[in-house]
Every structure is written in structure tokens, then in C-alpha cells.
Amino acid sequence: MAQVETVAEPRVELPVELFKGMVEPDWCPGCGDFGVLRALQGATAKLGIQPKDVLVVSGIGCSSNLPGFFNAYGFHSIHGRAIAVATGAALGNHGLHVVVTGGDGDGYGIGVGHFIHAMRRNLNLTYLVMDNQIYGLTTGQASPTTEIGHKTKSTPNGNIEMPLNPLALALVSGATFVARAFSGEAKHMTDVIAQAIQHKGFSLVDVFSPCVTYNKINSYAWFKERVYKLEEGEYEKTDFHGALQKAYEWGAQIPLGVVYQIDRPTYEDGDLALKQGPLAKLPLGLTAEQGAELIREFM
Amino acid sequence: MAQEVTVGVGGAAGDGIDKTGDTFARAYARLGLHMYAYNSYQSVIRGGHIWLRIRAAEEKVYSPGDQLNAMIALNQDTIDQHAAEVNEHGVIIYNGDKLHVDESVFKPGVRAVPIPIKDLMKTVADRYGVRLDTVMQNTVLLGALIWLLQLDLETLNKMYEEIFARKGQAVISQNVDLALAGYEYAKANHPAMDYRWTYSRKSRPVLTGNETIGIGALMAGCRFYSAYPMTPASSLLHFMASHAAEYGVCVKQAEDELAVVNMAIGAGHVGVRAMCGTSGGGYALMTEAIGMAGMAEVPVVILEVQRGGPSTGLPTKTEQGDLNQVFGASQGEYPRMIVAPADLVDTYNTTVEAFQMAEKYQLPVTIISDLLLSEHNETADPEAFDFNVTIDRGELAEPNENGNGEYKRYLVTESGISPRSLPGDAGNMFVGASDEHDERSILISDVYTDPLMRIKMMQKRMRKLEGLLRNLPAPTLHGPADADITFISWGSTQGVIWDAIALLAQEGIKTNNLQIKYLVPFHTDEVATILNSCKLKVLVEQNFTGQLGRHIRAETGISPDATILKYDGEPMEPLYIVNHVKEILNGTSRNGR
Numbered sequence: 001m002a003q004v005e006t007v008a009e010p011r012v013e014l015p016v017e018l019f020k021g022m023v024e025p026d027w028c029p030g031c032g033d034f035g036v037l038r039a040l041q042g043a044t045a046k047l048g049i050q051p052k053d054v055l056v057v058s059g060i061g062c063s064s065n066l067p068g069f070f071n072a073y074g075f076h077s078i079h080g081r082a083i084a085v086a087t088g089a090a091l092g093n094h095g096l097h098v099v100v101t102g103g104d105g106d107g108y109g110i111g112v113g114h115f116i117h118a119m120r121r122n123l124n125l126t127y128l129v130m131d132n133q134i135y136g137l138t139t140g141q142a143s144p145t146t147e148i149g150h151k152t153k154s155t156p157n158g159n160i161e162m163p164l165n166p167l168a169l170a171l172v173s174g175a176t177f178v179a180r181a182f183s184g185e186a187k188h189m190t191d192v193i194a195q196a197i198q199h200k201g202f203s204l205v206d207v208f209s210p211c212v213t214y215n216k217i218n219s220y221a222w223f224k225e226r227v228y229k230l231e232e233g234e235y236e237k238t239d240f241h242g243a244l245q246k247a248y249e250w251g252a253q254i255p256l257g258v259v260y261q262i263d264r265p266t267y268e269d270g271d272l273a274l275k276q277g278p279l280a281k282l283p284l285g286l287t288a289e290q291g292a293e294l295i296r297e298f299m
Numbered sequence: 300m301a302q303e304v305t306v307g308v309g310g311a312a313g314d315g316i317d318k319t320g321d322t323f324a325r326a327y328a329r330l331g332l333h334m335y336a337y338n339s340y341q342s343v344i345r346g347g348h349i350w351l352r353i354r355a356a357e358e359k360v361y362s363p364g365d366q367l368n369a370m371i372a373l374n375q376d377t378i379d380q381h382a383a384e385v386n387e388h389g390v391i392i393y394n395g396d397k398l399h400v401d402e403s404v405f406k407p408g409v410r411a412v413p414i415p416i417k418d419l420m421k422t423v424a425d426r427y428g429v430r431l432d433t434v435m436q437n438t439v440l441l442g443a444l445i446w447l448l449q450l451d452l453e454t455l456n457k458m459y460e461e462i463f464a465r466k467g468q469a470v471i472s473q474n475v476d477l478a479l480a481g482y483e484y485a486k487a488n489h490p491a492m493d494y495r496w497t498y499s500r501k502s503r504p505v506l507t508g509n510e511t512i513g514i515g516a517l518m519a520g521c522r523f524y525s526a527y528p529m530t531p532a533s534s535l536l537h538f539m540a541s542h543a544a545e546y547g548v549c550v551k552q553a554e555d556e557l558a559v560v561n562m563a564i565g566a567g568h569v570g571v572r573a574m575c576g577t578s579g580g581g582y583a584l585m586t587e588a589i590g591m592a593g594m595a596e597v598p599v600v601i602l603e604v605q606r607g608g609p610s611t612g613l614p615t616k617t618e619q620g621d622l623n624q625v626f627g628a629s630q631g632e633y634p635r636m637i638v639a640p641a642d643l644v645d646t647y648n649t650t651v652e653a654f655q656m657a658e659k660y661q662l663p664v665t666i667i668s669d670l671l672l673s674e675h676n677e678t679a680d681p682e683a684f685d686f687n688v689t690i691d692r693g694e695l696a697e698p699n700e701n702g703n704g705e706y707k708r709y710l711v712t713e714s715g716i717s718p719r720s721l722p723g724d725a726g727n728m729f730v731g732a733s734d735e736h737d738e739r740s741i742l743i744s745d746v747y748t749d750p751l752m753r754i755k756m757m758q759k760r761m762r763k764l765e766g767l768l769r770n771l772p773a774p775t776l777h778g779p780a781d782a783d784i785t786f787i788s789w790g791s792t793q794g795v796i797w798d799a800i801a802l803l804a805q806e807g808i809k810t811n812n813l814q815i816k817y818l819v820p821f822h823t824d825e826v827a828t829i830l831n832s833c834k835l836k837v838l839v840e841q842n843f844t845g846q847l848g849r850h851i852r853a854e855t856g857i858s859p860d861a862t863i864l865k866y867d868g869e870p871m872e873p874l875y876i877v878n879h880v881k882e883i884l885n886g887t888s889r890n891g892r
Contacts, residue, residue: 073722074730084558088565272544280570284520291686298504
């Protein structure tokens with residue numbers, strides 16, 4: 001029987017420039033998303049994945065413009081639906097490395113339903129959320145991760161909704177790789193993204209990616225004062241309850257790194273239709289005899 | 300004159316009506332009888348009222364018909380609701396131990412056929428030393444029906460041998476004996492009806508529209524089907540799921556229809572022939588993404604099986620009320636194909652064609668069906684299905700090992716078709732774009748706004764519709780060209796119209812039918828030419844406002860002279876049309892007002 005084609009093993013490191021897109025990013029100077037783009041380019045280069053084997057899918061938002069700045073296949077879809085598009089793409093060709101990029105509004109707001117179900121399914125996707133706790137592209141409204149009391153254009157008297165906790169939500173939804181990175185920590189973020197891509201199953205990387213224009217509170221300086229790295233050997237990333245505790249660490253001390261990682265069969269492993277290899281590579285159509293056989297089922 | 304009979308089977312959900320009806324239809328379809336069965340059901344799992352009508356005929360029939368010659372009542376409610384509908388000299392078969400009839404409501408010559416179920420079942424149960432499930436009373440009643448209709452009992456026995464092959468000889472024998480008990484009891488106590496059947500013995504499948512759509516999808520190379528459960532599209536999900544492993548189709552039940560359509564588009568983007576299915580409510584959720592498929596030029600097939608609307612509407616009833624929604628799907632303007640099949644073979648052909656056109660022209664194709672077409676059971680000639688499908692993937696770009704970034708995903712061409720590259724192909728990377736973009740798929744929507752490029756790309760995309768239209772056959776008139784009345788229709792109403800045309804012809808009223816299959820793109824010139832040649836144009840639709848009529852008016856400037864509309868959730872019957880035609884002819888029609 002044919003083997004399921006799994007994510008390719010790391011090969012020879014490639015030059016980062018190979019992943020540079022045709023278009024220069026048009027993000028505001030200082031935007032955290034520049035760091036994420038560089039880290040993703042660094043990660044794919046380091047892992048030696050060819051651009052043709054990468055599919056970067058996004059929705060709508062400042063961060064969702066990322067695929068246009070990255071040299072690979074991509075799909076810049078509609079607001080909130082990146083995970084759904086990526087799911088179809090990943091199931092259609094599970095030989096591809098599918099990376100979803102977007103923001104907190106796209107993923108934790110309008111698209112949160114798809115986010116939860118993708119994790120429970122353990123689809124082999126990597127999801128990078130550039131979490132800036134604000135809607136940037138629409139000029140500064142509260143987002144699902146905006147903190148209580150934060151004054152934005154849509155909350156002039158201060159936000160009164162409790163922010164969503166992406167890491168905790170990922171954990172309870174069945175994600176098998178949950179991590180956090182910070183645009184101010186480029187090397188660390190590159191390493192975390194590389195691990196996320198290598199992970200077999202759903203991987204979430206929630207990135208603190210400051211919006212220098214519309215979020216004056218959660219700035220680089222704000223994060224730099226608070227973040228610390230979970231160190232390999234000192235932290236047990238396979239302990240669910242420990243991870244949940246880390247997910248709730250917020251305030252003076254905020255952890256960065258892989259908060260949780262376990263092995264669990266992926267959706268692709270379980271779907272019998274995918275056993276013969278990527279669907280996109282299989283021959284199309286049936287023979288006339290097969291058609292007649294289908295009709296005979298009803299006679 | 301060709302023989303035909305219509306049998307009604309009524310009871311509560313959970314009474315096994317579907318299986319009884321299916322067994323009957325499939326058994327006698329094997330002898331060469333044509334079948335048309337429609338199930339009026341409710342959105343409940345147990346209880347409620349289910350009313351299955353099966354029309355069996357020596358010659359092809361196209362609708363549930365107007366007759367009711369025999370009835371199997373599985374509960375009192377069925378007798379109370381339908382006894383008065385049974386035609387003259389018809390029969391009402393029921394469990395005489397539990398149910399009772401009021402003969403005063405009967406039409407002349409209608410006979411009550413009470414069957415002593417308890418005694419007959421006990422005799423069989425004792426013979427095998429088993430307890431028999433009460434639902435097996437259906438088999439006894441079916442046996443009685445076979446006698447009364449003078450059908451062949453042996454054929455039914457053979458069906459039971461196949462149906463229960465896996466359950467073993469004892470179960471087969473029990474069913475055969477139960478049917479025989481009903482048959483013999485009826486034979487001893489009730490004269491048979493006046494039927495003498497001529498069996499052609501041409502065996503035909505009994506299928507639903509959703510099943511023929513599923514077969515079409517498999518034949519066309521569909522390898523991804525996504526759906527969220529919604530009546531009346533769910534039976535396609537079941538068909539695809541039950542064939543998924545064997546035919547290598549990823550069947551994905553998603554969290555909502557937003558996911559459903561976006562998943563199918565994602566699969567289409569990587570080069571998989573993808574389809575999704577829903578009803579009107581789900582389609583409403585899909586519309587933004589359908590526009591994206593148009594903009595990003597991703598092939599995808601979407602099935603919209605209409606039910607009564609708006610809102611939750613009539614979840615288990617039929618209607619043709621969603622045409623406006625399908626036309627209006629998504630903001631903005633984009634190329635797409637909207638096609639409405641009319642019958643079983645047409646749903647098969649339409650589905651195969653939908654996949655071909657979706658890839659050839661790189662656009663979303665909506666197949667619009669309805670509950671009647673997708674869920675009713677009917678026989679079809681097996682040879683009418685063309686299984687020699689040649690897959691045409693449309694224009695694909697050659698993979699380019701030394702890709703230098705010059706590949707233009709949205710290359711402007713005369714046809715509007717730009718050769719596709721598929722993720723994984725060397726050298727031809729691109730980012731599918733929901734924003735307006737240039738030939739290389741670089742966004743021009745915001746900072747690089749370029750009105751000239753916008754015009755170029757809009758024209759390129761919309762140009763595809765010209766080529767597509769040339770690929771689609773124009774509609775023609777069915778029936779005599781010199782008819783006094785032309786029925787204009789789309790979708791499932793074609794069947795009942797064809798039956799009505801035959802009835803009207805018997806009364807000397809000459810009518811024909813202009814069935815519109817391709818709604819977008821539209822054969823404006825051909826339709827206008829035909830309509831200009833028609834005498835009295837009567838629009839027939841299963842909705843309130845005459846949505847096809849509005850579309851034809853928009854496209855051709857031609858309005859129908861009269862309308863026959865219906866929006867009570869039940870399919871039209873031939874006499875409904877016949878009677879309205881008479882009203883139209885004598886100037887008393889108020890339909891559609």
C-alpha cells in the first residue's frame with residue numbers, strides 16, 4: 001500500500017533571499033510584521049524547503065498582506081477564512097507545507113470558528129498570528145485581544161470586553177503545538193517558527209507583533225520589560241496543565257517559546273482518501289465500467 | 300392504453316416508509332415499470348406525518364401525477380388525511396386490528412382492505428420461533444398490495460433475498476412469508492383491481508437527483524467534497540461519504556458553510572476538482588467566497604438545493620425561490636456559471652459539465668436544484684448516462700524549473716483564460732488574490748491603484764463568459780412548434796409541464812415548453828428569438844414572484860403573458876397546470892396576483 005506522503009525532512013539550507021517576494025512590504029515603518037516576515041523566510045531557508053513546496057494562505061488585515069511579500073505559492077483570501085482555505089489546500093495536496101498568516105482580528109475575531117475546528121482536527125497546518133491587539137488596517141478599533149480599559153476608536157471610553165486568551169483557547173481546542181514569539185526577538189522567533197513548520201499537526205505561533213501606529217500601549221518597550229523565554233530542559237512542554245498555567249501568565253512576566261507540544265495523529269493520517277498520496281497528483285475521472293458499477297448500486 | 304398506478308404510503312417518521320417504498324419501486328423497476336416517487340416528509344426523526352407517493356407506469360412519467368389508486372396506511376392519521384383522496388375503485392390497505400376507516404368519505408367504489416396483522420404476523424413468528432418487529436407489518440401490507448395491483452409476487456421475493464442477503468436465510472424467509480401471508484389473505488378476501496401489466500423487463504435504476512449528481516461528480520474526477528448538514532442537500536454528503544474511501548475523495552463535513560465553500564476553493568486552488576453542497580441558507584453564507592473564486596479565478600462547483608424559504612422557511616418542502624439569491628451572490632461583478640438541471644439524467648450531465656467548465660474557464664459554477672429534483676426517486680434508462688467522460692483540465696502552465704518570477708497567473712489573453720499553475724509546480728509561484736491585481740497577481744487595490752489595470756483585468760475576467768456561452772447549447776422548444784401556449788420554466792418543473800402537455804393534448808390544447816437550463820451566461824438572442832415566435836407565453840415557477848420571468852425580462856425585454864406559480868411547498872401536479880391553463884384561456888386566472 002502506498003505510504004502517506006509526509007512533510008519532507010530538512011534538507012540543505014537555502015539562501016534567505018530565495019524567499020523574498022516581488023513586492024516590498026508596505027507596512028508602517030517599525031511594524032512588528034517585518035520581523036515575522038523575516039523570521040518565516042529564515043525558517044523556510046533554514047529548513048531547506050523549496051518555495052514551490054510552500055503555500056502561504058492569509059485572510060485580510062495588515063498582516064494578511066504577508067504572502068505577497070514572500071516568494072512561494074500563496075492565497076490572499078477573504079477576511080476570516082484563511083484557515084478554511086488552507087484546510088482545503090492542505091487536504092487537496094498534503095505534500096505542501098501550508099502556512100497560514102494573519103492577525104488577531106482575522107483569526108481570533110471573524111475567523112475564530114475555523115481556528116478552533118482546525119485545531120481539534122489536528123490538520124497539518126502552521127498558523128502564525130501577528131497579534132497586535134488592535135485592528136490596524138481599519139485604523140484602530142478594538143480587537144479580540146485588546147486589553148480591558150484600552151481606549152481605541154471603537155472603545156473611546158475604554159474596552160469593556162475581556163480579551164481572548166489565544167494560547168489557552170488553542171490548548172483546550174486540541175492544538176498539538178502552541179507557541180508564542182515576539183517580533184523584538186528575531187532569532188528566537190525564527191527558531192520557534194521552524195519548529196512549528198516541522199511539527200506534524202496543527203501548530204499555532206501567537207506573535208506579539210506591535211502596531212506602532214494604533215496601539216500605543218502594547219509597544220516593543222512594553223513587551224521587552226515583560227517577556228522571558230521558556231528554556232528547553234527547564235520547562236516540560238508536554239504537560240497540558242502546566243502549559244495551561246503558562247498560557248495564563250500575563251502581566252509582569254509573559255512567557256515566550258513553545259508552551260505545548262505533543263504527538264497526536266493528524267487529520268491527514270486518518271482520512272482514508274489521502275492514503276494514495278496527495279489528491280492533486282492523482283489521476284482524474286473514472287472508467288465507463290466504474291460508472292456502470294455506480295448505476296448498478298441502484299438497480 | 301398504458302397501465303399506471305399511484306400508490307400512497309403514509310405513516311409517522313420511524314414507520315419504515317422509505318424502505319417499504321424503496322423495496323416496491325426497485326422491485327418493479329426491474330420488471331420494466333417506470334417509477335416516480337415523492338416523499339412529503341417533515342423535519343422530525345420520529346412522529347409527524349410522512350406521505351410517500353409512488354407512481355408506477357408502463358410508459359415514462361415525469362411527475363408524481365394526479366392520481367391515487369391505492370393506499371397503505373400505517374397510522375390513523377394517514378387514513379384521516381388521505382382516505383378521501385383515493386380515486387374511484389381504489390383500495391385502502393391498513394392494519395385492521397388497530398385502525399378504522401370512515402367509508403362515508405370514500406369516493407365511489409373505493410374499498411377498505413383491513414388486514415389482520417396480529418394474526419398473520421403471529422403465524423409467521425411462531426413458524427420461526429422468533430418475535431417480529433412491528434415495523435415488519437409493512438411487508439404484510441405490501442404483500443396485500445401486490446395481490447390487489449396484480450403485480451408479480453416472485454419479483455418482490457427476489458428483492459428480499461438481496462436486501463437481507465447479509466442477514467441470513469431465516470430473515471429472508473420471514474420476509475417472504477410475511478409478504479405471502481398478506482398476499483394470500485387479500486386474495487382470499489378481496490377481489491383484485493383491474494390491472495393487467497405488460498412488463499418490458501428492462502431493468503432500470505431508481506435514483507434521486509442528489510445521487511445522480513454524486514455519480515456525475517465522481518465521473519468528473521471530483522476529489523474533494525465539503526458540506527455542512529442541511530436538508531435537502533445532505534443526501535449528497537451521505538452519498539459522497541459512503542463512496543469516499545473507494546473512489547479517493549476527501550469528504551469534509553465542516554463547521555459551517557463559510558468553511559465549506561472556502562475549503563472547496565482552497566482545494567480548487569491546489570488543483571483538486573472540488574465541490575460543495577448546501578441549501579439556500581447555507582448558500583447565503585457562502586456568497587462572499589463565491590465572489591472570491593470569481594476574482595481569484597479558482598474553479599469550484601457549488602450545489603444549491605432549494606427548499607422553501609426565506610429564513611428556515613419550509614425545511615422539508617420544495618420551492619424554486621432562490622434564483623434571485625444565486626444571481627445576487629457576492630458583492631461586485633465576476634464571471635460565473637449558473638445552471639439548473641431539469642431531471643435525473645440532466646443532473647448527471649450538468650454535474651460533469653460543471654466540473655469541466657469550472658476548470659476550463661476558472662470560475663465558480665453554481666448548480667441550482669430543488670428538493671423535488673434532488674430527493675425524489677425515479678427510474679432512468681441506464682444507457683442515458685454517458686460514462687465516457689474525457690477530462691479537460693483547461694489551460695495549464697508548464698512547470699518551469701528555472702522560474703525567474705516572470706510567470707503571469709492572470710495573463711491577459713483574448714479568451715480571458717490565463718494558464719493556471721498549481722502549487723508544487725516548479726518555477727511558477729504566484730499568490731491567488733481576492734484583491735484586484737495585475738497579471739502577476741500583484742495587488743493594485745490600495746497603494747498601487749491603477750484604474751487602467753483594473754479595467755483590463757475586469758474585461759479579461761468577464762471575457763471568459765463569451766467563450767463559455769459558446770460552449771453551452773442554446774435552449775429549444777419541446778413539443779409542437781406551432782403550439783398555442785408555450786410554458787417557460789427552469790429546473791424540476793419541466794417534468795410536470797411535460798405531463799401536463801400530454802394531458803392538454805388529449806383535450807385538443809396544443810402546448811410546448813421552453814426550458815431554460817443555463818441562467819448565467821444567458822442565451823439572450825436565442826431565447827428572444829424563440830419567445831418572439833410564441834403565441835401565449837406562460838411562465839411556470841414554483842415561487843411567488845416569478846424569478847425566471849424577471850431574469851428573462853432583464854435579459855431580453857420580453858415578459859410572459861401569464862403565470863402559473865405555486866409556493867405551498869408541495870410539487871406541482873399536472874392538473875394544477877391544466878386547470879390554470881383553462882383559467883388563462885377563459886380569462887379568469889388570478890394566479891401570481
